[in-house]
Amino acid sequence: MSVLETFQLAIKNILSSKMRTFLTMLGIIIGVCAVIVIVGLGNGMQGYIEDSFADMGTDSLTVMIMGRGSSRSVSEEDMYELAEENSEYLKQISPTVTMMGSVKIGRDTLTATSITGISEDYFSMKGYEVVQGRGLQYMDMTDRKKVCVVGQYLNMAYFGGNAVGQTLKINGNTFTIVGVMAQEGSELEEGGTDDCVFVPYSTAARLSYTGTISSYTITVQNTDQISEAKAVVEQKLYQVFSDDDAYTVTSMAELVEEMNSMVNMIIYILAGIAAISLVVGGIGIMNIMLVSVTERTREIGIRKALGAKESAIMRQFVIEAATTSSLGGVLGILLGYGLSALATSVIANVMPDTPITVSPSLLAVVVAFGVSTGIGVVFGYLPAKKAANLNPIDALRYD
């Protein structure tokens, strides 16, 4: 009796008691479905994290200088030199001075607006574009001009789309708007990506209380070598400070990786919990198979009398259990896909700002199917062994 024929026999037996088979499979269906949805949710979250960080640029390093008292420090010239010396790794550098304070336009005071001092290279590093007027230039830096480029939100909300040439006040200093940045965020809103003012870093440093530049953004030549680039920068800074608490170098890519591994860990734990229901489902299958063996004792006796070897009986029951559970696995996968699609649209409706696409991975599907089949084999073994070991004489007399 070939495996194919045994399989056909198993299908026949499964179809002859649909309700029972379905209930038997339920544990496996739920388990597989849960694992698929959870893994899909994890993938969705990772995708979301990567997308959001991609906006910030995964090709850039952020350097923060805390300093070590007043004795040692690095000037922006040192930093530019550093970037130039290591041009095989580092592409461009820009100081980034974050200014605290408020922006005043006419009579309106804006507190949510971000004010950043940058160099003339910053826009090209970040891929920002200027749609009206001009960007910040080298001369603006050297002359510490009080000019600025504003985000599209300010342009539309306060200047009616004609910001260039107008003025605004930052902490009491009047700045002339020379350019408007292209819209970056998906919506124009207060506190959003487009609610921003960019000024020359030199001007910002002078206006800020400390007067020093403590933060830099560096882009790398090759995103694959971001770790090497980071090491180079760290090494240089260590030569200056001899203390690795005096500075930090963070790469967005590493941050994304770290967050991804955290999400992964959570997902693995959740999937592990969901997998417990697979084991429970397997025990359910074993239970039903044991009942089935008892019910079919006479059939087993007849088959044995007619020449079925123990291995043939064994195979019949193991394949039946495996078919039941893998069928459950397939149904679980289908249900999992359905629920994933449902979850995606629910998330999109409930939290429109964080569109997470729940996408089950192919690997999860393959593993889920494999595991559910494996569970059938493992938990079908004991009942099958019981069936195979039945004494044909007793089995034939069984009512």
Add this chain to the structure above:
Amino acid sequence: MGALIEFRDVCKFYQMGDTTVKAANHISFQIQKGEFVAIVGQSGSGKSTCMNIIGCLDVPTSGAYLLDGQDVGQMNKNQLAEIRNKMLGFIFQQYNLLPKLTLLENVEVPLMYAGMPRSERHERAKIALEMVGLGNKLRHKPAQLSGGQQQRVSIARALAGDPAVILADEPTGALDSHTGREVLTMLQQLHAAGNTVVLITHDNSIAVQAQRIIRLEDGQVIYDGDASAPEAVVRPDAAGKGGMGL
């Protein structure tokens, strides 16, 4: 050439609590190829034990059972299964058809375990069912048939593998006398066609349809000979057995 079936001093003992039940107590006989033999006895006489041993469902405690010259007592479970499959055709009192399978599939079961290819199996099973007059009901389920018809299916199943011995265990036990006679006639036809038929029964009127009778009592052979002889049906020393009589 030796006998097809040979019992040499076969014993089968069961332990039941403190007492040893001697289900078969030094039984010896031979059955030649082509014979039609009835093994007769009351319940407890050991005929079921004999049937199980002949059918290779059980092995003797001591003594030897040779089927076509092979010592069955020395075989393992797999070899027993194989010999049941190849050498024996079973006909049971309760028909023992598989209710979920069609008649054709039922007849195919032993052929399937013999590893016969599907198309050949179909062909053989069809021929066997046609022989017992059920060629028009191949796709029916056993439950759609009468008892007599079901027993004919089980005869077809026994025949399909072309076994050396057809072993019928009370084949008429669940049938009315008319259909019972039909089944017996069929067995006689099989015998006439050259098959070896062993019939196990408690009923003398059935047993006399065979050629030869082996009568068992208390696990021992008390008569072995021509079915038409008067001693075959009348216990020679019934009076002497006292309380054991009917």
